[in-house]
Each structure stands twice: as structure tokens, then as C-alpha cells.
Amino acid sequence: MREGETRLCDAAARYVARVHRLTVGDRLTVFDPRSRLEADAEIIAVRSTDVRVRIEPPREATNVPATSVSVIQTIGKGTKMDDVVRDATELGATRVIVGIGERSVRLPHARLRERLERVAVEAARQCGRGDVPTIVGPVPLGDALEAARGEALRILLQPGAERRLGEVLANHPSGTAVVLVIGPEGGFSDAERTKAGALGYVSTSLGHFVMRTETACAAALGAIAARG
Amino acid sequence: MREGETRLCDAAARYVARVHRLTVGDRLTVFDPRSRLEADAEIIAVRSTDVRVRIEPPREATNVPATSVSVIQTIGKGTKMDDVVRDATELGATRVIVGIGERSVRLPHARLRERLERVAVEAARQCGRGDVPTIVGPVPLGDALEAARGEALRILLQPGAERRLGEVLANHPSGTAVVLVIGPEGGFSDAERTKAGALGYVSTSLGHFVMRTETACAAALGAIAARG
The missing domain is CATH 2.40.240.20 (Hypothetical PUA domain-like; domain 1)
Structure with missing residues (x-):
């Protein structure tokens, strides 16, 4: 401009x-x-x-997120990355990393990042946001977990995990930099969970029901955005 | 069965x-x-x-929500009620009320409730939930606000409202019965806001960005589900 x-x-x-x-x-x-x-x-x-x-x-721009929130979305067969990026933009995520996991049977198509960047710009305009989340990847999930290990609060979303997301968030002041890892349909492999645990990612859930990926992303980001 | x-x-x-x-x-x-x-x-x-x-x-059934959570979704031109019901089912809402507000330019089509009930059953099966949310309406928004005034915590989602949803939730123990009111695109009219205020509905926001209706619903329910 x-x-x-x-x-x-x-x-x-x-x-x-x-x-x-x-x-x-x-x-x-x-x-x-x-x-x-x-x-x-x-x-x-x-x-x-x-x-x-x-x-x-x-x-x-003045109307921009105040807190650093990264989403690592592991891509799966039915993952609707456009929806994930649109929701993430509206809900104030500052970075979306597309991860390729062991169960990512569908390879991301060429030029995925460029397309997601366009989706983010369009979503930002529509929701009145003055910036866009950075789109990273696709990269192997392990690399994404390593890249974001510097964030203060590292969360792995795991259906049925004993600790609730809200409980873990409540132990950290709002404004804490967060990275949120979301699995593909079918969930993470044991090796992925072990690696995440070793890097300090905490398994948390939003309850006992198995959500579609897009729902999980919007719901977890909503819990973070609700804190302000 | x-x-x-x-x-x-x-x-x-x-x-x-x-x-x-x-x-x-x-x-x-x-x-x-x-x-x-x-x-x-x-x-x-x-x-x-x-x-x-x-x-x-x-x-x-054993895998059912532990807390009473009602959603009043005010229908608007672009409201994707199927998506709202699907997300609400996955996120443990116990009741979805379709409200017709002053700015509900699009009238709901005949047999909407029957269709939404089918969507809820399908979503429950997919997410492993043992029951479905009750679908109510379409009814005038004012009637819906009256009908749900008995819930302990009454929340109106209002983009840019000064109080964050998380702050209001934190003042009530998890397990508190909640009703969440979501506006159409374009938001509530002044008269609707005034009426809701008189019935004890508290205006809260998820931040400064204007969300699509479906995103707002999933995000706000996520903030509630995160509490457990």
C-alpha cells in the first residue's frame, strides 16, 4: 500500500x-x-x-492480535486447510504451520501455501483484522514441533486426554505465547505423541467427543481468544 | 433400539x-x-x-455431556445452521434454539427442525456422543431469550464487547448451566440488546475481529468445553 x-x-x-x-x-x-x-x-x-x-x-495496522498463538495443523485425508486458516485468522492466530505426520496419507498439493496465504488475506479483510497469520509449511510434523518448542505454552490436543485445555490455560497468564498442535483424523501415532511429550507439549482435551479437525481448531482457539 | x-x-x-x-x-x-x-x-x-x-x-448412554449448555443461534442471511448444529453436537451443547431476530431477513425453510435433528444424529454418531442436543424452533428471538432466562449464566456474544467470555466464565464454577446467544451477520438490533440486558444476559466477546456465525459458535462452545 x-x-x-x-x-x-x-x-x-x-x-x-x-x-x-x-x-x-x-x-x-x-x-x-x-x-x-x-x-x-x-x-x-x-x-x-x-x-x-x-x-x-x-x-x-492497529487491529492486530496482542498475543502470539501458533497452530500446527497436521494434515489428514479430510483436513479442510482453507477452513482451518479462515478460522485461525478470525480467532487471532499469528502463525499456522501445516504439518505432515505419519498418518498424513494425503500429500498436500503444490502451491498449498500460496493458496492459504490468499485465504488468510481474504479472511483478514472480512473480519477487520489488520494483519495475517504467517503460513508455514508443509513441513514434517517433527520439524514443526521442534520449530515451535520455544513457545512458553505447548499444547497437544488429544481427544479424551485427562487434562482439560481450560485447566492448563488457567495455569498461565493470558498473553502467554501458545502453540497448539492438532492431529489428523485418526489422531497422532504413538511415536508422534512421545516426541511431543519429550519436547514439553502437554496433552489436553476439549472433552470426550471426537471432533472433526476444523471444529477442534476453532474450539481450541476460541478457548484461547476468550482469555483476551 | x-x-x-x-x-x-x-x-x-x-x-x-x-x-x-x-x-x-x-x-x-x-x-x-x-x-x-x-x-x-x-x-x-x-x-x-x-x-x-x-x-x-x-x-x-454413558458418553453424554455433563453440563447443560444451550445455544440460541439467531438466523441470518448466510447462517449455516447445519454447520452450527454439527459443531454444537461435537462440542457438547445440550440444546440448540433457532431464533428469528429483527435482522433475520432470510426466513427459515419449512421442516428446518427435522433436518437439523437428522444432522445432530449423524454428528453424534460420528463423534461418539450418546445423545443429541434438543433442537428448538425456529421461534422469535425474544421468545427464545425468555425461554432460556432460567439458565444460571446467560451470555450474549457481541464482537468488541469489553468483557471477554473467559473472564465471565471464570466467575462461575464449571458445571454451571449456560445459555449462549449468537447474532446473525450484522449483529443484534439495539432493541434486542436492550431486551437481552433486561433479562440478565451479559455481553461478552472473543476479541475485536468480526467472526462468521459458525466460527463464533464453535469458538464460544470451545471456551465452555475447555472448562470440563
């Missing part, structure tokens, strides 16, 4: 002209989540969905 | 024969979430996906 006159992209232009019915002279705030910038702007021309604006000097 | 010999329904039969590869003589537990019953059973015949079992005397 640069200071000066420019044409809004189609999605933003439709939003401005059709949804908010703004017109010449109206002022708005424009966002560039990818570069974590925002700026005041004024509409200088509207023709159907062709909208031109004059952008004032950009500043750092 | 009755004691005696019966043929499994197609979905259950496929699961038994194809996914778990069970065969004659194998034992399993069968569930009837709609009647909140479970029973031990033995496979007596398998032919392709035609599976016959002998069911022993049914007993009350």
Missing part, C-alpha cells in the same frame, strides 16, 4: 460501492493485511464497481 | 464392515443417540454392507 491515488481491487470496490454505498468525498480506512498497514483514504471516483481513492500516508 | 436381532442402517453398516472391518462374532457397542440408549451387540452376519447384529438389553 502506497500513499497516492489508486484503484481499489474488485472485492474491496464492491464492498465500498454496493455494501456500504459510499460515494465521492466519503472517507474510509483501507487495510493491507499482508503488509500490516492501514491508511485513511478518500473516495475520488465511483463508476459501478470501479472505485478510485486517494490514500494518505500509511501507518502500522 | 430394541433387544434382539436387527439389520444395521446403511451408514453404520458401512462403518462396521468397511472402516473397522469387523466380521461375524465380533462385538461392538451400538448407539441410538435419539433415544439416548446404547447396547452391547454381536455381529451375526456380514454380506457386503448388509450387516446383521444381535443386540443385548439397551442401557442409558
Whole structure:
């Protein structure tokens, strides 16, 4: 995003002209989540969905997450990574790492990261978030666990685990950097659980029911976001 | 579900024969979430996906939520009620009330409740839950707010509300009966907020970002489920 006159992209232009019915002279705030910038702007021309604006000097985006929250999503046969990234963006995750585990029978397709980055930008615009989570991977799950071992609170989501997520969160002040590891359908292998345990990841659950991956991700991030 | 010999329904039969590869003589537990019953059973015949079992005397289902959690979902233009019910079932909600608010421009289609009941049964089977949430409505939002005013903790989810959901939950012991009210896209009207406030519903948020309805539901229920 640069200071000066420019044409809004189609999605933003439709939003401005059709949804908010703004017109010449109206002022708005424009966002560039990818570069974590925002700026005041004024509409200088509207023709159907062709909208031109004059952008004032950009500043750092203000509506961004206050806490570092990473999600390691182990990819499985039915994993809907688009949904995971969309939910993670809305719920304030700062990083999404796509992990390939022992039971990841489906190999991620080429250019997955690029696609997920586009999903994150679109989700950020829709939910009013001024930045996007960093998308990492796909990488082997073991490497992802190693890479995130520096986070203060390391959580493995495990259906039926004795400790509840809420209990573990309550033992750490809100604002603690968290990494959350979510398995594929079918769960983690024994070797993966052992490795995670050795790296200080704590197994916790959201109860006794087996959730779909997308539900687990949104639910666990919700428990973290609820803390503020 | 009755004691005696019966043929499994197609979905259950496929699961038994194809996914778990069970065969004659194998034992399993069968569930009837709609009647909140479970029973031990033995496979007596398998032919392709035609599976016959002998069911022993049914007993009350054991894997059921321990806490009463109601969701009032105000229906909006894009509300994906199937997703809401599926998530709510996986996350242990005991009741889902479909509310029609002032901004519910889309009228729910006929037979919505019957369809949502089928979605809940299917979700319960998949997540190993022994019962289903009760589906209520569609009813006017005001009536739903009145109907649930007896729950000990009444929460209105409001993007940007000053109090975080986690803070309010922390002030009540886990096990407290909760009702959670979720708005349509575009949010509640002023009159709806005022009415809810008068009935003791507390406005809380999951942060500053505007979530899609399905995300909000899963995230807020996740914060409750995390408490155990």
C-alpha cells in the first residue's frame, strides 16, 4: 500500500460501492493485511464497481492480535486447510504451520501455501483484522514441533486426554505465547505423541467427543481468544 | 433400539464392515443417540454392507455431556445452521434454539427442525456422543431469550464487547448451566440488546475481529468445553 491515488481491487470496490454505498468525498480506512498497514483514504471516483481513492500516508495496522498463538495443523485425508486458516485468522492466530505426520496419507498439493496465504488475506479483510497469520509449511510434523518448542505454552490436543485445555490455560497468564498442535483424523501415532511429550507439549482435551479437525481448531482457539 | 436381532442402517453398516472391518462374532457397542440408549451387540452376519447384529438389553448412554449448555443461534442471511448444529453436537451443547431476530431477513425453510435433528444424529454418531442436543424452533428471538432466562449464566456474544467470555466464565464454577446467544451477520438490533440486558444476559466477546456465525459458535462452545 502506497500513499497516492489508486484503484481499489474488485472485492474491496464492491464492498465500498454496493455494501456500504459510499460515494465521492466519503472517507474510509483501507487495510493491507499482508503488509500490516492501514491508511485513511478518500473516495475520488465511483463508476459501478470501479472505485478510485486517494490514500494518505500509511501507518502500522492497529487491529492486530496482542498475543502470539501458533497452530500446527497436521494434515489428514479430510483436513479442510482453507477452513482451518479462515478460522485461525478470525480467532487471532499469528502463525499456522501445516504439518505432515505419519498418518498424513494425503500429500498436500503444490502451491498449498500460496493458496492459504490468499485465504488468510481474504479472511483478514472480512473480519477487520489488520494483519495475517504467517503460513508455514508443509513441513514434517517433527520439524514443526521442534520449530515451535520455544513457545512458553505447548499444547497437544488429544481427544479424551485427562487434562482439560481450560485447566492448563488457567495455569498461565493470558498473553502467554501458545502453540497448539492438532492431529489428523485418526489422531497422532504413538511415536508422534512421545516426541511431543519429550519436547514439553502437554496433552489436553476439549472433552470426550471426537471432533472433526476444523471444529477442534476453532474450539481450541476460541478457548484461547476468550482469555483476551 | 430394541433387544434382539436387527439389520444395521446403511451408514453404520458401512462403518462396521468397511472402516473397522469387523466380521461375524465380533462385538461392538451400538448407539441410538435419539433415544439416548446404547447396547452391547454381536455381529451375526456380514454380506457386503448388509450387516446383521444381535443386540443385548439397551442401557442409558454413558458418553453424554455433563453440563447443560444451550445455544440460541439467531438466523441470518448466510447462517449455516447445519454447520452450527454439527459443531454444537461435537462440542457438547445440550440444546440448540433457532431464533428469528429483527435482522433475520432470510426466513427459515419449512421442516428446518427435522433436518437439523437428522444432522445432530449423524454428528453424534460420528463423534461418539450418546445423545443429541434438543433442537428448538425456529421461534422469535425474544421468545427464545425468555425461554432460556432460567439458565444460571446467560451470555450474549457481541464482537468488541469489553468483557471477554473467559473472564465471565471464570466467575462461575464449571458445571454451571449456560445459555449462549449468537447474532446473525450484522449483529443484534439495539432493541434486542436492550431486551437481552433486561433479562440478565451479559455481553461478552472473543476479541475485536468480526467472526462468521459458525466460527463464533464453535469458538464460544470451545471456551465452555475447555472448562470440563
